[in-house]
Amino acid sequence: MPFEWPYFFSLFTLQSFWEACITVIQLSGLSWLIGLVLGFILANAKMSPKPWLRWPAAVYVWFFRSVPLLVLLVFVYNLPQLLPFTRDVLGVPFMAGLVSMVVTEAAYMTEIHRGGLMSVSRGQREAGRALAIGRIGIERLIVIPQAFRIALPTLINEFVTIVKLSSLVSVISLPELLMTGQRLYAQNFLVLETLLAVAVYYVMIVTVFGALFRWLERHLDLQLRRPETLSTTECEKLRQDAMPVPARTLKTSPGQPQALQIRDLHKAYGQHQVLKGINLKVTPGEVISIIGPSGSGKTSLIRTVNALEAIDQGEIILFGEDYITASTNADTARVRQGVRRIGMVFQSFNLFPHMTLLDNIMLAPHYHDLSPSDTQCRAQALGLLDKVGLLAHAHKYPHQLSGGQQQRVAIARALAMSPDIMLFDEPTSALDPELVGDVLKVIQDLAREGMTMLIVTHEMEFALSISDRVIFMEDGLIQVDAAPDSIQRHPADDAPLERIRQFMGVNKTNG
Ligand SMILES: Nc1ncnc2c1ncn2[C@@H]1O[C@H](COP(=O)(O)OP(=O)(O)OP(=O)(O)O)[C@@H](O)[C@H]1O
Structure with a gap:
């Protein structure tokens, strides 16, 4: 039986296929986006020092990475039999497909984000803390922008995987590309022509989005940004905008408190006593x-002074005011206020x-x-x-x-x-x-x-x-x-x- 080229080409003018294309894009795009956000939350939970956050996140990832998407799809679509109140949402194939894909993808995205977050060096967070930037500020301004850039190529790859996985949703009768094709060849038996057209539609989606993501990746790639050294004229122009740094005047007066006073400071890393009773006074x-x-x-020693390391015993006094003791939490307003100085x-x-x-x-x-x-x-x-x-x-x-x-x-x-x-x-x-x-x-x-x-x-x-x-x-x-x-x-x-x-x-x- 010869290959029906005219029929194959006619499939690209079929409205139902273009509608199925939109369904695939919506389903994949939403699954990717929601999975991205949930995965980020789970990655942070999994990296948390608090066991009650870390363990549930770890169990979630372990479980949903192990369950095949097909099984999950059928399970979620049939869940209203067990929980009738979910019927309005999960009884709709698109929603059941979305929920299943999000649940699975969040587990994968957790690990991708975790890789990104772990790649941001400890020094970056410490630099933020040394500038007295709060925990959320450090994540928002310093860590996430770097972690996202590192994770982006893998996140993009995940989008391609999601597009292809969306064909599985045909099992719960969502009229996506494969389902639309199946309905056609069940009537005319032109299986190869129809499946080839389905494949071409998928390739088109992946190609278009691949190009968009590549643009985004290039746009965010800092190695490709190469601003030039300014010429003397440009520099002079910029200097006109600059505010000269005012000369510091050292005001010392009798009775003025010490800039820094360290009393009997002890610090150990585990069993290793590193500071064994430091006493130091620093005049302004x-x-x-x-x-x-x-x-x-x-x-x-100097890391304890700006609270990058906790102390075990002793105290640090800053300009005559209580600053750090062994029981001080580095996240208190008093410490942050001190670190700012x-x-x-x-x-x-x-x-x-x-x-x-x-x-x-x-x-x-x-x-x-x-x-x-x-x-x-x-x-x-x-x-x-x-x-x-x-x-x-x-x-x-x-x-x-x-x-x-x-x-x-x-x-x-x-x-x-x-x-x-x-x-x-x-x-x-x-x-x-x-x-x-x-x-x-x-x-x-x-x-x-x-x-x-x-x-x-x-x-x-x-x-x-x-x-x-x-x-x-x-x-x-x-x-x-x-x-x-x-x-x-x-x-x-x-x-x-x-x-x-x-x-x-x-x-x-x-x-
Ligand atoms: N985060 C840490 N965990 C465990 N041990 C640590 C940690 N930081 C430092 N140490 C240990 O504490 C000791 C003192 O380290 P520290 O970096 O303060 O010494 P240092 O005098 O500055 O040394 P260097 O001149 O080589 O930098 C070392 O034995 C080091 O291995």
């Missing part, structure tokens, strides 16, 4: 470098990769409503970029910068909150030697302006040249707390000072 305007061998607890610069920069440099800097002031208007917020951010010498790169993305430039942006981002104290966690350790100088110069300028700073560093010369005090940590304790001068010029032999001199590679100059 003081620059303190923290040095010591690897694993001595330097990073842990502290800027943090991380070893690995932790810039937000989905935002331009300007947006990175504007994010926190915008979130906290620090500026009266968007224009002013932008002007301040431009001023800060200019201060760190990166105005010409304002519209670039972090991936387009060198490590040293990224670290300078990270400093500008922290400064955008007008902090009273700056914490630096080995700010140059991740940099190539030739890039270190520019970052250190920015920190030096801040020291000159009277910024209170705690700097964990392995740059010994820098520590000696910039600091009012150098703290040497070893074995979870402050072993030496001395002015650079006394480290370099101490006249008498003094065992702890000798140890720090040895560690820093400093030759004693007898004074």
